Amino acid sequence: MLVALTGIGLSAAAGLNAYIPFLLVALLARFTDLVVLPSGLEWMTSWWAIGIGTLLLLTDVVLDKVPAVDTVNDAVQTFIRPATGGIVFAATSAAEDLEGSSWVQDNPWLPILAGIVVAGVVHAGKATARPVVNVGTGGLGGPVVSTLEDGAAIGLSLVAVFLPILVLVVLALVVWGLVVLRRRRRGRRGT
Template sequence: MSVLPLVFTSGWASGINAYAVVFLLGLMGATGISDEVPAQLERTDVLVVAGALFLVEAVADKIPYVDTAWDAVHTVIRPIAGGVVAALIAGQDGSLPQLAAAAVGGTTALASHLVKAGVRMGVNTSPEPASNIIVSLAEDLGVSGIIVLALFHPLPAAIIAAVALVLGVITVIFIMSRIRRYWRRWQARRAARRSRLVQPL
């Protein structure tokens, strides 16, 4: 069976919450629920670190503006994680298929990360924090569900991930005015902070 659907799905999920992907895959492999998980992800140290960072992200991701800062930091981390997980799933160290899988996983993770970050910018223009928490919970549940589904039914999971990615891109285009508004507000705040720092004592 081709690993491409699982690679694509894990990449999409990594772009939203890479730590959840690593932790869930590792946990399901370590407990024997699935034998499709690479042994490297089942290691105790990997599970502990991924679980701890998953908890940190679960909190940071639900705080307006903190979530966007967190996303900015993870613009590099999530695509790399997506590529590494994809390469481990593909196996065959240094082979062309493994390199191709890493490219697919990393690219898909970058695409879903950019969609997530854009949607969050739009959501952060809302005056109340509830919408931010709701979106974050939906992402957490979505990633968890799609990873479990991908291990047992990789093709349907990949189709769902692809549809979610397309819908995400459409959503970002639809709320682009909100994203621009958030960006202008963020730049104004940064300029205000800088002006306070350079004021003479």
């Protein structure tokens, strides 16, 4: 259960910023025993992967702060964020072996698919909302929202790894917030 929450949290963070959870998993796997990567994903701990991930993170952080450019960046990231979500979910699901379950061993594609779906849904929400924010604020809200998204990706990644049970709390708050926003929008349309 905790492993699934870790995977869901990291995948959701990847939907906001693909490189933050990737680098967290890669660095933890390289320097600690907190994350043990399954065979086939050890490449994540190479200096090449970490260096390229860092360069891509810096590029994404800058591009995502520029209105209109952020929309193009989101279009490019449509494939990268879900793929990264699948990778980090699969990478952390290896801990399932430590918990004594053979579920992941019998179905190694399911964590990848779950990560792709979770990251894809979060990315779709981000990519849909960002142009609305940019237009509604004349471009001034984009950098603020982008910074909040980066902070959320960092926080969610850390929570997913170190306190995975809190991923349930975060997800519940997000769902509650979406319900409240939807009700407010319906209320405005009705008046």
